[in-house]
Amino acid sequence: MKLSLCMIVKDEEQALPACLDSVKDVVDEIVVLDTGSSDRTMAIAQEYGATVAQFPWGNDFAAARNQALKYVTGDWVLVLDADEQLTEEAGPHIRTAMADDSLLVVSLIRQEIGAVQSPYSLTSRLFRRHEAIRFDRPYHALIDDSVIALLKAEPQWNFATLQVVALIHSGYEVKAIAQKNKQARAQAAMEAYIADHPDDPYVCNKLGALYVNSGKTKEGMALLKRGLKDINIEPPLAYELHYHLGNAYARKRNMDKAVIHYQGAIAQNIFPILKLGALINFGALLHEAGEYEMAQRPLSAAIEIDPTCMLAYYNLGLVFKALGHYQNAIAAYEKAIELQPDYAQAYQNLGVVWFKCGNVDEALNYFGKAIAILEQTNLLEADQLRRQLKDMGFEAPQFKVQLEV
Structure with missing residues (x-):
C-alpha cells in the first residue's frame, strides 16, 4: 500500500x-x-x-x-x-x-x-x-x-x-497566530460561508468559538446554541459546542449554565483524551465556586486520562491549597513544574504554600524563581510580586532562567 x-x-x-x-x-x-x-x-x-x-x-x-x-x-x-x-x-x-x-x-x-x-x-x-x-x-x-x-x-x-x-x-x-494573522483569515472565510449555510453546526461551532474568544460573546453564544439545535450532530462536534458554551457562560459568571454545558461535554461518547479541556475547566469552575471536594473529581479524572496534563496538576494544587492540604498542594505544584518548568504561577503558588507551612526560605526560593520567569514574560507581574514581598519585609533571591523559544 x-x-x-x-x-x-x-x-x-x-x-x-x-x-x-x-x-x-x-x-x-x-x-x-x-x-x-x-x-x-x-x-x-x-x-x-x-x-x-x-x-x-x-x-x-x-x-x-x-x-x-x-x-x-x-x-x-x-x-x-x-x-x-x-x-x-x-x-x-x-x-x-x-x-x-x-x-x-x-x-x-x-x-x-x-x-x-x-x-x-x-x-x-x-x-x-x-x-x-x-x-x-x-x-x-x-x-x-x-x-x-x-x-x-x-x-x-x-x-x-x-x-x-x-x-x-x-x-x-x-x-504563530500573530505572525500569520490566522484569526482574521479564519473569521473572514467562515463568515462568508455561514452567510449561505446559516445552520451548519460545524461552522456554527468554529465561528462561534472564535467570536467568544475574541470578545464577541453574544454573537458567539448565539451561533453555538444554533449549532446544538441540529439533532444529528456527532458526539465530537456536540462536545465542542457544549465545551465552548461552558466557557462562554463561565466568562459571564453564569455558573449554573456553565456547569450544565461542561457536564454535557463530558457526557459525550468520545475518546477520553478529547475531554481534557472540559474536565479541567469544570474543575476550575468548581474551585472558584468553593466546591473544593467536588473540584477534585474532574481534575483527578483529567490526570488519570493524561498523566502529563500540567494544567490539571496546577488546578489540583489550587484546590488542595484552598482545603489546607498543603503537602498534597506542594506535590501537585511540583508535578506541574516538572511538566512545564517555565510556569511562573506554579512557582508563585508553591511560595505561598511554603509560607503557610512556615518555611520562609523555601517560600522565597520559589518566589524568586517565579519573578525570574515573569521578568522575561510579564514585567508588570514581576514588579508587583517583588513589591508585595518587599511590603511584607522580604526579598526573594535572584535567579537567571533560560526560557525555551
Missing part, C-alpha cells in the same frame, strides 16, 4: 522542514501545493523529493486541498499542514490501519501545542484515495460531507481512530 502526503502551503520555510522530517520515513510520496509563497518554501519541498505544484489563492482552503489531491498517486492520503508533525509512534499504527481492506477513513488524535485549555482534538486526516472523497467548506476544510454521501452508495466501508496521539500541532501558539 502506497501512502501519499498531501499538503497546501504558503510561506512556510520555517516550519516545513520539521513537518517533512517527521513523515519522510513513513510516506511513499510527498505532494506540496504552493498557493503563492515568496520565500524558499517550494525549494525546500523539492529538496525533500516532493511533487510541487502551484495554485492561485482564492480564500478557499477546500478548493486548494482538492487541487492538491489531483497530484496524489498513492492508495492512501495523509493530509498535514506545515505547522503539524507526525509523531514517531504513529507510523506503525498508520501502516496497520492501511492494511485493513474495510477501512475508508482513519481519524487522528492531534495534540494542540499552546491551546492549554483544549490540548487535544480529533481530525479526519488519513483516508483511502477515492474519487468521491473531496474537501468542502472554505476554512477548516473537511472530507466529512463527501464521505457521508459516499456511504450511501458504498455502505460497506468502516472507520477507525488511531489509538495514539498521531499529530503535533503548533498553530495555536500565540506567536
